[in-house]
Amino acid sequence: MSQAVAFVEVDWAGRMVRIEHQWIAPERKSTPLIVFLHEGLGSLAMWRDFPQRLCDAVGCRGLVYSRPGYGRSTPRAADEAWGLDFMHQQAHEVLPAFLRAVGIDPVAQPPWLLGHSDGASITLLYAAQFPQALAGAIVLAPHILVENLSVTSIEKARTAYLETDLRQRLAKYHDDPDSAFWGWNNIWLHPPFRAWSIEAEIEAIRCPLLAVQGLDDEYGTLEQIHGIARRVPHTELLELSDCGHSPHRDQADRLIATASAFITQQTGDKP
Template sequence: MSPVQFAAIGHRGRELSIEYTWIDAEAPDAPLLVFLHEGLGSVAMWRDFPAQLCAASGCRGLVYSRPGYGRSTPRRADERWPPDFLERQAREVLPAFLDTVGIDPRTQPVILFGHSDGGSIALIAAGEPASAWAGVIVMAPHLFAEDVSLISIRAIRDSYRSSDLRGRLARFHDDPDSAFYGWNDVWLDADFATFSLEAAVSRIRCPVLAIQGVDDEYGTMAQIDAIAARVADCSLLKLAACGHSPQRDQPEAVITAVVRWLQAPKSV
């Protein structure tokens, strides 16, 4: 990866600093994978997985931390993210960031690679009417809230308050409370219980690869099965002995599947 850089974007009356890094930026003609992290993720929390995937696939990579995470602008202490926070990231922050760093999906092949909340953001972006993504890869995405998701999110809130989890997250986030409570509070908001991306996913016209671990503690196979039921060109990978983070539990299987999918003819 290249050294971390920062991009300034305007969003709803604020100027935000976005942490990001490139992988193999010197190959401008290669397809670009844009990595969208999980609900507690950041540039650093991806570790070396994006570089490994780009090396195996011949793609370039762009990895960034959303506002509130990593070294990007933290969430204000009095700021509570609204139930449509995923939509705002997909429709407002992501396009503004890509425009700032000079990426236009209409003129170059760009593939969104999202994990968990990042996968949801990727799906929303792909469902936009004027979207021009070359494809979408999602791992453990959320299309709707399941009981298993909410049980696990309540449990990790208790762990954050009673264990060393806050200290461990502080290695990856300048403000771990910003990252944790921004994500945790909105997921446990009563108004978020009815959230659904099924309509947005039904509008996706680009190819999709959806990956889920059999032992995912934050969601079931119903999530990616719902994508397959709505997207014409959708491939599924269901991984045994794998939890919520396939890139950590089964990295070789994920990389092999992504490379195969990238090389396969697409039907749409």
């Protein structure tokens, strides 16, 4: 069962930030650990029951958290803008600091990472930077470069935030919805960000990798996961029909079946 939501403080670039997190089935002490990384507008709560369902299917532990700026974690200051390297900072600085703060030594007991969208890109960057500190990775709707489709959809999201009830709906999941939305939206629509790419960096990935994309994803094309497979040839791909940008919502059963089999295959017959 999941524990109650808890908080831990970490030092990020010289300032303390509070990170909301929740353990799933921590009593399964000898089993693999899956750490879940949410999308650009996501949070711990927005995963709903997917982490619990996947951990139960695998028979393992889970850890879900909200990045700074999201959920109940420390909001982004009103005058703080994410930089072009914001996902690198999350992968190289925040995630390692968070793991240390909750008592995880990723070298001694390498976790699995499962990331969605921006969280998937952060997962890829962590996997490339810390190959000795990761058992494997699953990425849902990852970004390795900026596509016109992504920018067009993010522009539509800006209009929706300003003109519809999107802000009110996000307020259910974020203490400061403006922190979450504008941090994400402003950097993705910042003209220099069009040149953002992690295509070369991910070639360093050595861990088992499953890359998943919905065929109806409004934020990215199949080039994202095909590009990963070209650069990381051992990648396994899952293309889901009748599926948009959130495979864990649109095709949860099929995703859980494939992901649990992938993890079990890598860890052996027993968790």
